[in-house]
Amino acid sequence: NSESTDEAGSADTIRIVLTQEPPTLEACEANLTSTGVVMRSNVTEPLVERNPTTGDLDPLLATSWEQTSDTEWTFTLRDDVTFSDGTPFNAEAAAFTIDRAVNSDLACNVEGYVFGDDDLVVNAVDDTTLTVTTVSPDPILPLRLSFIEIVPTSTDAAAKVREPIGTGPYAIGQWEAGTKLTLERNDDYWGDAPAYATAEYQWRSEGTVRAAMITSGEADIAMGLGPDDGAGDLGLDYPNNETVALRMTAAIAPLNDIRVREAVNYAIDKSGITDSLYQGAHIAAAQLVPEGIVGHNADLEPWEFDVEKAKSLVAEAKADGVPVDEKITIVARNAQFPKVSEMSQVLQEQLTQAGLNVELKMVDTTQHLQYQLRPFVDNEGAIALLIQHGNQAGDAQFSADQYMTTTGAQSVYGTEAFDAMLEAASIKTGSERQAAYEDIFEYQNDEIVQFAFIAHQTGVIGKAANVYYTPNSSSGDELRIAEITPVA
Amino acid sequence: MTTNTQTATAPRDQLTEGEVLLTVSGLDVDIRTPKGVLRAVNNVSFEARAGRTLALLGESGCGKSMTAKAVAGLLDPVADVTGGTVVLNGTDLTALTPKQRLKYAGPELGIVFQDALTALNPVYTVGTQLGEAFRIHQGLSKKAAKVKAIELMRHVGIPQPESRVDSFPHQFSGGMRQRILIAMAVSLGPRLLIADEPTTALDVTVQAQIMKLLRDLRTESHMAVVLITHDLALVAEEADTVAVMYAGNVVETGPVREVFGSPKHPYTRGLLDSVPADVGRGADLKSIAGSPPELHRIPEGCVYQSRCPLVQDVCRAIRPALEPEGTSRTVACHFSASSDTKEPNNV
Amino acid sequence: MSKPPRNVNQLPTGGRAIAPPGTEAIALPRPEQADKKISLFHLLLKDRFATVAALVLVFVGLTALFGPTLMGDLATRQDLSATNRPPFSFGEGWAFILGSDSLGRSMVARLVVATQTTLSVALPAVGISLVIGSLWGVWAGFHRGIRETISMRIADVIMSFPSLLLAVVILYVFSPSAANIVLILAVTRIPIYLRTARAESAELQSRTFVDAARTFGTKPNAIIRRHVIPVVLPTLLTLATLEFCYVMLAESSLSFLGIGIQPPDVSWGLMVAQGRQYLQTAWWLSFFPGLAIVLTTVAANVLAAWLRIATDPAQRWRLTLPRKRMIMRIPAKEVQ
Amino acid sequence: MSDIAAHTLTGDTAVPLLEVRGLTKNFHVPGRGNNVLCALDKIDLHVGRGETLGLVGESGCGKSTLARTLLMLEQPDEGTIRFEGSDPFGLKGKQLLAWRRRVQMVFQDPFASLNARMTAGEIIAEPWATHTDLYPTKKARAARLQELMEIVGLRPSDAGKSPQEFSGGQRQRIGIARALALNPDVIVLDEPVSALDLSVQAQVLNLLNDLQKRLGVAYIFISHDLSVVRHVADRVAVMYLGRIVETGTTEQVFERPRHPYTAALMSASPQLDVTGTAPRGRIVLEGEMPSPLDPPSGCRFRTRCWKAEEICATLAPPAASSPDDPRHVAECHFPITADDLKAASGPVRSNDAVNLLAPRQ
Amino acid sequence: MLTFLRRRIVSSALPLLVVVLGVFALARLTGNPASLYLPLNATEQMRADFTEKNGLDNPIWVQMADYFGGVLRLDFGESLRTGESAAAMALRAFPATLQLAGTTMLLAVVLAVIVGSWAALKPNGIADRISSFISMAAASVPDFWLAIMGIWVFAISLGWLPTSGVGGPSAWVLPILTLLLRPFGVLVQIVRGAMVSSLSEPYIKLARSKGASEFRVVTRHALRNAAAPALTVAGDLAVGLVNGAVVVESIFGWPGIGKLMIDSILQRDFAVLQAAVLLTAISIFILNILIDLGYAGLDARVRPAGKRPKSSKAASVAEPKERKVHVQTAS
Numbered sequence A: 001n002s003e004s005t006d007e008a009g010s011a012d013t014i015r016i017v018l019t020q021e022p023p024t025l026e027a028c029e030a031n032l033t034s035t036g037v038v039m040r041s042n043v044t045e046p047l048v049e050r051n052p053t054t055g056d057l058d059p060l061l062a063t064s065w066e067q068t069s070d071t072e073w074t075f076t077l078r079d080d081v082t083f084s085d086g087t088p089f090n091a092e093a094a095a096f097t098i099d100r101a102v103n104s105d106l107a108c109n110v111e112g113y114v115f116g117d118d119d120l121v122v123n124a125v126d127d128t129t130l131t132v133t134t135v136s137p138d139p140i141l142p143l144r145l146s147f148i149e150i151v152p153t154s155t156d157a158a159a160k161v162r163e164p165i166g167t168g169p170y171a172i173g174q175w176e177a178g179t180k181l182t183l184e185r186n187d188d189y190w191g192d193a194p195a196y197a198t199a200e201y202q203w204r205s206e207g208t209v210r211a212a213m214i215t216s217g218e219a220d221i222a223m224g225l226g227p228d229d230g231a232g233d234l235g236l237d238y239p240n241n242e243t244v245a246l247r248m249t250a251a252i253a254p255l256n257d258i259r260v261r262e263a264v265n266y267a268i269d270k271s272g273i274t275d276s277l278y279q280g281a282h283i284a285a286a287q288l289v290p291e292g293i294v295g296h297n298a299d300l301e302p303w304e305f306d307v308e309k310a311k312s313l314v315a316e317a318k319a320d321g322v323p324v325d326e327k328i329t330i331v332a333r334n335a336q337f338p339k340v341s342e343m344s345q346v347l348q349e350q351l352t353q354a355g356l357n358v359e360l361k362m363v364d365t366t367q368h369l370q371y372q373l374r375p376f377v378d379n380e381g382a383i384a385l386l387i388q389h390g391n392q393a394g395d396a397q398f399s400a401d402q403y404m405t406t407t408g409a410q411s412v413y414g415t416e417a418f419d420a421m422l423e424a425a426s427i428k429t430g431s432e433r434q435a436a437y438e439d440i441f442e443y444q445n446d447e448i449v450q451f452a453f454i455a456h457q458t459g460v461i462g463k464a465a466n467v468y469y470t471p472n473s474s475s476g477d478e479l480r481i482a483e484i485t486p487v488a
Numbered sequence B: 001m002t003t004n005t006q007t008a009t010a011p012r013d014q015l016t017e018g019e020v021l022l023t024v025s026g027l028d029v030d031i032r033t034p035k036g037v038l039r040a041v042n043n044v045s046f047e048a049r050a051g052r053t054l055a056l057l058g059e060s061g062c063g064k065s066m067t068a069k070a071v072a073g074l075l076d077p078v079a080d081v082t083g084g085t086v087v088l089n090g091t092d093l094t095a096l097t098p099k100q101r102l103k104y105a106g107p108e109l110g111i112v113f114q115d116a117l118t119a120l121n122p123v124y125t126v127g128t129q130l131g132e133a134f135r136i137h138q139g140l141s142k143k144a145a146k147v148k149a150i151e152l153m154r155h156v157g158i159p160q161p162e163s164r165v166d167s168f169p170h171q172f173s174g175g176m177r178q179r180i181l182i183a184m185a186v187s188l189g190p191r192l193l194i195a196d197e198p199t200t201a202l203d204v205t206v207q208a209q210i211m212k213l214l215r216d217l218r219t220e221s222h223m224a225v226v227l228i229t230h231d232l233a234l235v236a237e238e239a240d241t242v243a244v245m246y247a248g249n250v251v252e253t254g255p256v257r258e259v260f261g262s263p264k265h266p267y268t269r270g271l272l273d274s275v276p277a278d279v280g281r282g283a284d285l286k287s288i289a290g291s292p293p294e295l296h297r298i299p300e301g302c303v304y305q306s307r308c309p310l311v312q313d314v315c316r317a318i319r320p321a322l323e324p325e326g327t328s329r330t331v332a333c334h335f336s337a338s339s340d341t342k343e344p345n346n347v
Numbered sequence C: 001m002s003k004p005p006r007n008v009n010q011l012p013t014g015g016r017a018i019a020p021p022g023t024e025a026i027a028l029p030r031p032e033q034a035d036k037k038i039s040l041f042h043l044l045l046k047d048r049f050a051t052v053a054a055l056v057l058v059f060v061g062l063t064a065l066f067g068p069t070l071m072g073d074l075a076t077r078q079d080l081s082a083t084n085r086p087p088f089s090f091g092e093g094w095a096f097i098l099g100s101d102s103l104g105r106s107m108v109a110r111l112v113v114a115t116q117t118t119l120s121v122a123l124p125a126v127g128i129s130l131v132i133g134s135l136w137g138v139w140a141g142f143h144r145g146i147r148e149t150i151s152m153r154i155a156d157v158i159m160s161f162p163s164l165l166l167a168v169v170i171l172y173v174f175s176p177s178a179a180n181i182v183l184i185l186a187v188t189r190i191p192i193y194l195r196t197a198r199a200e201s202a203e204l205q206s207r208t209f210v211d212a213a214r215t216f217g218t219k220p221n222a223i224i225r226r227h228v229i230p231v232v233l234p235t236l237l238t239l240a241t242l243e244f245c246y247v248m249l250a251e252s253s254l255s256f257l258g259i260g261i262q263p264p265d266v267s268w269g270l271m272v273a274q275g276r277q278y279l280q281t282a283w284w285l286s287f288f289p290g291l292a293i294v295l296t297t298v299a300a301n302v303l304a305a306w307l308r309i310a311t312d313p314a315q316r317w318r319l320t321l322p323r324k325r326m327i328m329r330i331p332a333k334e335v336q
Numbered sequence D: 001m002s003d004i005a006a007h008t009l010t011g012d013t014a015v016p017l018l019e020v021r022g023l024t025k026n027f028h029v030p031g032r033g034n035n036v037l038c039a040l041d042k043i044d045l046h047v048g049r050g051e052t053l054g055l056v057g058e059s060g061c062g063k064s065t066l067a068r069t070l071l072m073l074e075q076p077d078e079g080t081i082r083f084e085g086s087d088p089f090g091l092k093g094k095q096l097l098a099w100r101r102r103v104q105m106v107f108q109d110p111f112a113s114l115n116a117r118m119t120a121g122e123i124i125a126e127p128w129a130t131h132t133d134l135y136p137t138k139k140a141r142a143a144r145l146q147e148l149m150e151i152v153g154l155r156p157s158d159a160g161k162s163p164q165e166f167s168g169g170q171r172q173r174i175g176i177a178r179a180l181a182l183n184p185d186v187i188v189l190d191e192p193v194s195a196l197d198l199s200v201q202a203q204v205l206n207l208l209n210d211l212q213k214r215l216g217v218a219y220i221f222i223s224h225d226l227s228v229v230r231h232v233a234d235r236v237a238v239m240y241l242g243r244i245v246e247t248g249t250t251e252q253v254f255e256r257p258r259h260p261y262t263a264a265l266m267s268a269s270p271q272l273d274v275t276g277t278a279p280r281g282r283i284v285l286e287g288e289m290p291s292p293l294d295p296p297s298g299c300r301f302r303t304r305c306w307k308a309e310e311i312c313a314t315l316a317p318p319a320a321s322s323p324d325d326p327r328h329v330a331e332c333h334f335p336i337t338a339d340d341l342k343a344a345s346g347p348v349r350s351n352d353a354v355n356l357l358a359p360r361q
Numbered sequence E: 001m002l003t004f005l006r007r008r009i010v011s012s013a014l015p016l017l018v019v020v021l022g023v024f025a026l027a028r029l030t031g032n033p034a035s036l037y038l039p040l041n042a043t044e045q046m047r048a049d050f051t052e053k054n055g056l057d058n059p060i061w062v063q064m065a066d067y068f069g070g071v072l073r074l075d076f077g078e079s080l081r082t083g084e085s086a087a088a089m090a091l092r093a094f095p096a097t098l099q100l101a102g103t104t105m106l107l108a109v110v111l112a113v114i115v116g117s118w119a120a121l122k123p124n125g126i127a128d129r130i131s132s133f134i135s136m137a138a139a140s141v142p143d144f145w146l147a148i149m150g151i152w153v154f155a156i157s158l159g160w161l162p163t164s165g166v167g168g169p170s171a172w173v174l175p176i177l178t179l180l181l182r183p184f185g186v187l188v189q190i191v192r193g194a195m196v197s198s199l200s201e202p203y204i205k206l207a208r209s210k211g212a213s214e215f216r217v218v219t220r221h222a223l224r225n226a227a228a229p230a231l232t233v234a235g236d237l238a239v240g241l242v243n244g245a246v247v248v249e250s251i252f253g254w255p256g257i258g259k260l261m262i263d264s265i266l267q268r269d270f271a272v273l274q275a276a277v278l279l280t281a282i283s284i285f286i287l288n289i290l291i292d293l294g295y296a297g298l299d300a301r302v303r304p305a306g307k308r309p310k311s312s313k314a315a316s317v318a319e320p321k322e323r324k325v326h327v328q329t330a331s
């Protein structure tokens, strides 16, 4: 057994196994799960940070911020921060970073994810003061900026950087491509020193293998496990803000009839899926965002599971001349989340029970994107795309803009009336905003029915007995090593 | 042919010419086949003498090779010696364990296999293969064995042995390969050499060379040679005594000249009659009608009965034993005496 | 005679050429006409291993033919309240004797239905590559020259082409249907047969009986049909059984990558691939289909090896050889 | 085609049935340097109707290549083949098929030349699958098959057996029957009996003899067994290293050999002579046949010839007729003369005669 | 020998080129990777820019010409995904695969030779039956199943080995064990078949006639002759390993070329895919030459353009023989 004792790393190192190797560590791509899980709040930090538990914005590199006009926000920055290479952090760096990520031609992922097409005007007033001006009023600009990880001005502005520098508690140590990646503690960190001197990342694509690494003591934290991967007691459930749903091409027969779309909703046994496939960890869903996200409508009940009703709706539609026998293709992406294949098969079977003609097509990421993003695949008839949507930002607008407007990048259906509602909601603040989005979710279920919601997911993180860690809703996207401590 | 008379063999006690060296008596070999177990060699007995050549003569499939392999202890896994003794220079080889026999293979008994074209291992140089016996039995180093190999090659008349010792078998012609095989068989100076159809695959001119080589080797070291062949003319020229086999049985033995001059067994006579020599152009040859019995269908009684012109009831009932005929010959025929009275063979 | 000495790595191929020198007579035993007809079956019965293998294959074949009809919709009927039921729990009726899968479907029914899918992928894939590769190889080897060279280079290309890439591309571009899977597996395995058939045929075309046929003015295609193919066939068939195994494995690897047989269709490979994540919690999900693959291929190989010998007139005797222990000695005839 | 008048059994017709002029065949073997192997070097040959031409020579001298070229299994590099005056290599389609019928071959190895997976009947009938017009009906074929099997001395009831079930002699009969199936005028027999036992050999030789008498076919009989050739051949050609070094009637070649190689060949073949008392002296040729890739200059035999002189190395000897008979031709600068033979006392047996010519050694 | 090498290289260069061209064309059939690499809300303009920047709008032959122009300048392009040099990525991943495949093949050959020879000593004997059953079963187990099973048993239940990853010798055990089974199973059959026929060759009897012990007969005489067919098959299997270790590599997190290839297919990372394919194709090509050389080393008869054959017979024999596979399995 000498081998495993060798492998059980020293108390100074936390070993984490990811689902895949980060393609890059570029800070402006940190909203990609595989990059962000390593970078965010470990190597680089944003100005403000959303508290995953409360949903509030906490200060980080900015100490305070306020909306100084309809379209302008002013941030006050810390003055005691240096980057890990020793250069000081100041407003110039922040401005540079925002400019680089949002206004450049780099085609940063974060730009598409959290910002619209409009550019921002950033201005470093002095070392600690930064103003950001938007084209139209943006009540949630600080939330958006929480996705921008600050890098020094020495960073290449014209090209993406594989190993950037940040202000975080760790700096990138060694990256043995393909094998492992280590982060070293940044001894000049402005905040509290984290417990571990080194963080070591590896990656395995098989969930069972990641779980096995926890059980065999080869890793301390394993990301992205499934309920049956075998982590057993070492698996920690956490709500990961991901929602799975079928997104229906409501313009194409037979899904162009709302009764058919409703039938789809009735036909799906949500609790059956959450209970037996995910052992009760998932929660049957009634809307696109889970609890904890601004705009979540707590009053919405999941569609009830009622095959008879589904059948009668289909029959009704058929009687009205809707070609309900036309093929509907469920498109799902391989390995998108645990048991996606099983879930797809259940969906297919249950929709078939409702009297629909359903086919299943499993595709890879690139193909999936062709269904998911504009321009959509348009020659394959009615499609029910199995989507997994994660709202990392904590505000329903991020979901709604993408998925519900007529022109949303990931939306296949909408109405003008609905667009107006969405437009109006986006500039509201506070409880008005909350109420507006609650209405939106209800309206979608009553009048639009682009989606058949299935479940709000629960992630599983494997955690070895020798570490303390409590995962939260953002753990999957941003694993803060500073929050992990060894068992004494 | 080389005139080099120095042998490559280790010095050993010289045999007296004519001394009985090998006595095979009552040898039976059984083969396991799909049809059951059959007798490929039945009650075969013969003697070989130092410095003399005994020819085992017979048609294809009559058991010549089988007998030779049984004597050498190299039968195929499907065949077993089930009776009889093989006494070589006082030792009964059949009583030895396979391990004990290894000692004899080479120093006491050499064998040249039937198929010269394939018997050499294609992946080793002839030098390696010639030296192997020395490495096994005398523990010579690779180098020393190679020296021996060169010596042997020269001895059997292969030109430029130094340069050819590192060639592979396929780089030699059939005649040369046969010489190498002979060299290998006699490398340790065996008392007995069994040569199984050493020239069948070769041309007459090469055959003449090989036979001369064998004669020279025999006279040099007084080994006993058992020459297996179905070529009557070759037997007539090369052998002292002959044993004629038919369907696993020895049917006639004796000095070559006597046997060929006045064959006592009808089969021997039939064979001699089939030789085309001296039969006029266009005239029919005398041939033995029919074909040999299959080994699993050997009848009761005489093995030759189905083709014998002299067959009588007794032949169908009782198998004739190999009985002495005169001083030097033996015959297995109920009517050997009467066949003798028939017109003498006019070869 | 300018034929090279028979090399070890030459395949035995019928006729006298196979029998090593000195054993030619082995081929001589003349079986009576009568026993020729029944003997293939009798020979089979004599070899216990081959008999068992044949029974296994017959069972698999019957299952594939009639199983799915018998099972009805049992294989797709989900029961989310009874997932991952362990095997050998007899209370649940025969359908759940081997347990249920992660969606509560009957393992027995799924295995049965998968048999049909698996065979309907593996058999055509093997069949197509066997037919194309063999004919092409035989043709190339028979004519030699430039035709041979080009064919071999094409084989080289296919062999060193990352077959997985081909699979992924085709399956992505044209959807992973069973027909496409068959197509890919068939195309990528053609060189195996092509190379073997070519080598055999190149050797055969220099045989004397082929020369003899030429002296009658027989056309090359007729010679190939009459003299080359029958001799090459047993070797290729043996190869095909090995390939059968390979194809089933390849299909399961495709399933592992998510581009194999697509649900709700089910194949053994897919079952193993999907069951792998339950290895610790429900081992039977991948174990039984895996066992099915192993048993079928082993049986096919055993039978192929047997058939190869049984149909080769020069090797047949091996099968009938009594075992050493059971020799019934023919009493040596008393002669004196 | 058949404009020749009645055939004779002697082979002395004005226009020979088959005539070969200057036939040359080179093989290209892989390897560097000289890779042209001259297997046949300007062969001249003719065979008359009903005649048997014996062809003898050492292994590798080109006998089989000649046979194969005659059968158009090899394409010659030079020279012509005339069959009843016309060149078969110029033929196409139907005419070629018609020619194929008239010249047939029996192969050396009765095991390798029969497809082990066919029955005897199928093998014999195989030619008719191509020459469908010969016996168009099934019935006609069956009848002819039975007839053929009887002719060669096989039981027609054995037609269903496969070759393995026959003995070597019987297999060779199958081969002969197959060659006869097309009713040829010439049969090339490439060592037809060398794989057979003595008693079987006698049966096959008798059969061939009988067939020739009945059907009047001509044979080109290749063998390295001199006693067999002597028994069957009307005329004999002796080959050495791709060339025909001596031709003549059987009697001439065997009794009065003119080329030293012929003499050596005669001498080397063992004789079943039980009347002699001592092993006879004989010409044992030195060395091996030279590589055809690299044949000796001048006379090809000179490297092994005890009579060789300088001229032999420089000048290839022309074909020269014997003073006694213009048809007894040898290619030698120093042919063995009648005087040499006379000097050999005692009964004029070929081998005894050449014994006295033993090499100087 | 040099002529042989030259000819071999020339005759294999074309297939090599065809492979790379084929991969190039096929990869482009899988669709434009723009949406994979562009932000979610990418505009048509951004897509067009992306397409143009990567030359994906050109006709395929123009793209090929560009690519091979780059290759001639040793510029293999950059990874869309990571922005690194594609050649660097391929070259980095390659040794990992090579080591794994090499070790596996070595072990497979050694074990197969031992087991196969043992089985061949008594054809149809009990050892033969057992070994043939085991080897056939071994060859027919899906590798990913075996891998996970191995992890479960050896890493989790027994705790003897690490589950995965690269590292000390113990990390090699499971990947090798998984990869080993199929080559081992197939090779046992081949070695056995070759040994059975080798052991019945006349030269075996000749060796015995010299008093060679059974051990010597088997190891010196039979094996060397049986090695040639085994070598051919081992070569094919090795090609399979280099090309097909994807599954094992992705399960064990082995940073090899197979994993790189499949990742770049899934990510439409064309430059990396092409570099990886080119590299494997070249290695397969080298492997084939090595096998030919090894073949010639084993058996002088196939040694091309060696010594000039002495006799005419030898001339025809010395033609390089195509390698042949021995398919003879146990009954």
Ligand SMILES: Nc1ncnc2c1ncn2[C@@H]1O[C@H](COP(=O)(O)OP(=O)(O)OP(=O)(O)O)[C@@H](O)[C@H]1O
Pocket: B031, B032, B033, B040, B058, B059, B060, B061, B062, B063, B064, B065, B066, B067, B076, B078, B114, B230, B295, C022, C023, C025, C026, C028
């Ligand atoms: N391995 C074997 N299995 C079965 N029968 C065999 C085997 N080897 C030989 N025989 C049989 O044993 C008999 C004697 O064979 P053997 O080889 O001794 O004949 P031979 O006289 O040497 O013939 P040849 O002149 O053809 O070499 C033959 O009839 C043959 O059928």
Ligand SMILES: Nc1ncnc2c1ncn2[C@@H]1O[C@H](COP(=O)(O)OP(=O)(O)OP(=O)(O)O)[C@@H](O)[C@H]1O
Pocket: C001, C002, D027, D028, D029, D037, D038, D039, D057, D058, D059, D060, D061, D062, D063, D064, D065, D066, D224, D292, E312, E313, E315, E316
């Ligand atoms: N296809 C070929 N390619 C290359 N060389 C060949 C070929 N066929 C024959 N040869 C060579 O041509 C020469 C004559 O061969 P051939 O077979 O005609 O001789 P042979 O007199 O019939 O010999 P044997 O008595 O052994 O049958 C030999 O040197 C042989 O190696």
Ligand SMILES: [Mg+2]
Pocket: B064, B065, B066, B114, B196, B197
């Ligand atoms: Mg023999």
Ligand SMILES: [Mg+2]
Pocket: C001, D063, D064, D065, D190
């Ligand atoms: Mg010949």
